[in-house]
Each structure stands twice: as C-alpha cells, then as structure tokens.
Amino acid sequence: MTDLETFLDDGPGETWGVVCREGEPRQIFHAREGDAPANRLGAESVGRVTALLPGGGGAFVDLGAGEPFGFLARGAVSVGQTLRVTVSAEPRGGKGPALTLKGEGEGTPRLLKPGPTVAEWLDQAAPGVAPVQGAAAIEVVREARETALAPVVTAGGLNVAVERTRALIAVDLDFAGTPGRDGGKAREAANRLGLALAARRLALKRWGGLVVIDLIGTAQAPEPVLRAAREAFGTSGVTFGPLSRFGLLQLSMPWRHTPLEEALFGLKGEHARRTRQIEAVRDLRHGLESRRSAPWITLVVPDSEVDEMAGLVAGLGPRARLVGEASRRAETYGIQEG
Missing domain, CATH: 3.30.1370 (Ribosomal Protein S8; Chain: A, domain 1)
Structure with a gap:
C-alpha cells in the first residue's frame, strides 16, 4: 500500500475523496449536500413495492426519498409489499437506484442505515492510509476532477477518447506509431497502455455498462489482448467478451456510483x-x-x-x-x- 495516497476534501456543499496510485488519481468519491441518503451505494432502507414489470421483470420500490423509485430486478414480490433492501448501484440517467433484496420489512418507507461516507470509502480503498487534507487535498481534487471530465487523454504518442451513449461506452485508441520500431510490437505495447489509460479514465468518470474498445490494428492474437484487458480492468464484476476480427474488444463493467458528470451538473445542467x-x-x-x-x-x-x-x-x-x-x-x- 506504500504507493497509495488518499486525499479528503470535506468542504461546504460537498465532500470529495481521491485515491492516488503512483501520484495519479485512480478513484473518486463524491457526496453533495441535498442528495438523498437512501439512494447512496450501500444504504439500507425499508421500501414499499409500488409497481411490477410484466413477466416478472422486476419491481419499483419507494424508499421514502421520492421519485425516481428504486428498482429491484429479482425477487417474487407483490404491489404494496414492504421490503428491506440495499442500494447496489446509485441513480443514473434519470433512473432510480438499483436494489438488492435483504428480506421482509415493516413500517413506512425509511432509511435504516446510510451507506459509507466519503472518508469510509477512502478507508476501504486504502486501509490504514491516513488521508491528506487542507490545501494539498484541494489541489488533488481539482486535478482529479479535470482529468475525469476531460474526454481525451494523451500519453506516449497515444490518444485515448471515451464517449458515453445511451447504449454503450465507446473507447477509441489512436496511435501515431514510432519510426524505427517493429510495427507489431509497437501496436501491442500501445494497446496495453491504451487499455490501462481507458480503465483509469472510466474509473474516474464512474461509468459502467457495456464498453466497446476500438484497438489499434485489426489482425491481433486474442490472448495477449484479453490478458492486457484483465490486467487493466481487473476481474471483479467485469465480464470480457470476444475480440472481433475488426479489432473491437467488448466488456461489461458494473455500475456502482452515479456518473461524476451527473453528480456535478445533473442530467440537463440543473x-x-x-x-x-x-x-x-x-x-x-x-x-x-x-x-x-x-x-x-x-x-x-x-x-x-x-x-x-x-x-x-x-x-x-x-x-x-x-x-x-x-x-x-x-x-x-x-x-x-x-
């Protein structure tokens, strides 16, 4: 853990936490005053089922925090039933939080236990590392915020662009090449770096869902690419798809926190x-x-x-x-x- 540093900026209006590895921001935690505590990741509540999707496709659950209601994907439940649930993914894209069923509930919809605070998330990410505060934390938060919101990152002749649509996240790797180097080896090294940069950027943006990565080159051996992708994105909750003959790699990442741009600016800039x-x-x-x-x-x-x-x-x-x-x-x- 010696290469990890954490920074905590607990100020008026909001709190930020940043985890840095080798001097670079890798994770961002954020909480804004006025956000509903019942919608935060890890929060436990009593909720009431308000509606069911046809064919057992899930249920909407009132947590007492207003609309949009939480969504419970699995479980044999009925309208009006009171449940105990936890938030497994925070609101995004105008949708309420994703919920996990814990058991039967009693009483009116209400928060039972809040999710972890920003300081607690930092401690989970880097146990035993005391967070830096004050002016240094403010400076790191500024850098991490700017890095997360930038659509493009460049390094070593490599350009990595990420874009989120309603259906998926598109990642484009663009490499100018290095004169005098073996083309195949240069592309392989550039793809490894590009995958690492893309994974870091998506983590800072707090994006999840289907990801399609346009790699450099088309005729590539799948195993080295998939190995590099697993090293970059990890394997916890991530599902890796095949590498297509067009040089496209697909993977699916779990949603957890509200996307940073939505947490800061809202869906329509509100x-x-x-x-x-x-x-x-x-x-x-x-x-x-x-x-x-x-x-x-x-x-x-x-x-x-x-x-x-x-x-x-x-x-x-x-x-x-x-x-x-x-x-x-x-x-x-x-x-x-x-």
Whole structure:
C-alpha cells in the first residue's frame, strides 16, 4: 500500500475523496449536500413495492426519498409489499437506484442505515492510509476532477477518447506509431497502455455498462489482448467478451456510483450553477489555507448570487469574506487578498 495516497476534501456543499496510485488519481468519491441518503451505494432502507414489470421483470420500490423509485430486478414480490433492501448501484440517467433484496420489512418507507461516507470509502480503498487534507487535498481534487471530465487523454504518442451513449461506452485508441520500431510490437505495447489509460479514465468518470474498445490494428492474437484487458480492468464484476476480427474488444463493467458528470451538473445542467459556486468557495478555502499571512481572503461574486453563496462561506472563519459586485457576470467569480 506504500504507493497509495488518499486525499479528503470535506468542504461546504460537498465532500470529495481521491485515491492516488503512483501520484495519479485512480478513484473518486463524491457526496453533495441535498442528495438523498437512501439512494447512496450501500444504504439500507425499508421500501414499499409500488409497481411490477410484466413477466416478472422486476419491481419499483419507494424508499421514502421520492421519485425516481428504486428498482429491484429479482425477487417474487407483490404491489404494496414492504421490503428491506440495499442500494447496489446509485441513480443514473434519470433512473432510480438499483436494489438488492435483504428480506421482509415493516413500517413506512425509511432509511435504516446510510451507506459509507466519503472518508469510509477512502478507508476501504486504502486501509490504514491516513488521508491528506487542507490545501494539498484541494489541489488533488481539482486535478482529479479535470482529468475525469476531460474526454481525451494523451500519453506516449497515444490518444485515448471515451464517449458515453445511451447504449454503450465507446473507447477509441489512436496511435501515431514510432519510426524505427517493429510495427507489431509497437501496436501491442500501445494497446496495453491504451487499455490501462481507458480503465483509469472510466474509473474516474464512474461509468459502467457495456464498453466497446476500438484497438489499434485489426489482425491481433486474442490472448495477449484479453490478458492486457484483465490486467487493466481487473476481474471483479467485469465480464470480457470476444475480440472481433475488426479489432473491437467488448466488456461489461458494473455500475456502482452515479456518473461524476451527473453528480456535478445533473442530467440537463440543473446543478451546474451550484457546482460552480461550490468550486468558487473551494478556491476561497484554498486561499485561506495557502496564504495564511493574509488578513482576509475575499471571494467576489455577482450581486445576484450573494444570498445563494452566503451559507457556503459562513463557516470558514473571520478571514473569509464574501463581496457582491453589480457589474460581474453571473457565475463568474474572483479571489482577492484583503
């Protein structure tokens, strides 16, 4: 575990946790104030069955957190029945959480036990590793967030693009090649690196489902490719399909957490304004941590957003100031000393 580091940024509005291996972010955990605790991964609740899909295709379960209701894929249940369930996958794409049946329940729909906190997820990912906090954690969160949201990553002449559609995740590996090297060996090495980069990127984005990877080259021996894919993606919950004659590799990854872009911005951008406000307050907190000799650090915001952001700044201490500016455009912010 010596190559693992964890970072915890518990600030106003949201909490972030990042796991780094060899200095690179590999996992992101995130919790936003206002999210329903009953919908978080690992949460246990009493729920009531509200509807059944035809042919035993599953049931919708009210957890007491409002719609969209949770979905129970298996189990002989009836409408109105009260159950004890746990969240096996958080909401995504406008759908409620996926549920696992634990047994019979009693009473009204309610949360029995919350899922792990961000700090607890970090401890599970890296047991015994104390998380770094403060300015260093804020900086790592910024880097991990930017890395996760970027659609393309480049390294060693390799370009890896990932895109999520309604049906699947498409990964395209593009390699310029290296003059003077054996073409076959160069492609094999580039595919190994590309698979590793793709796996890291999907983990940071917190995406799951069917993944189709367009590898470099077409005529390839399946075993080396599948071996590299297993090394990159692991085998826990991952199902590997065949390598096609067109150089396409298919695999299926389990969903667990809400995709990061949905957690931050919502399905239709409905959370984008609040996300930008929280990010601005994170910059203010970084200034307070990194410029300790400054008597005050001031966050300058549009006049129209002062009331919305006052609660985020209120608990940061006497050195933190929030100032409205009439001429400032909406959702633009600045940091000043003094």
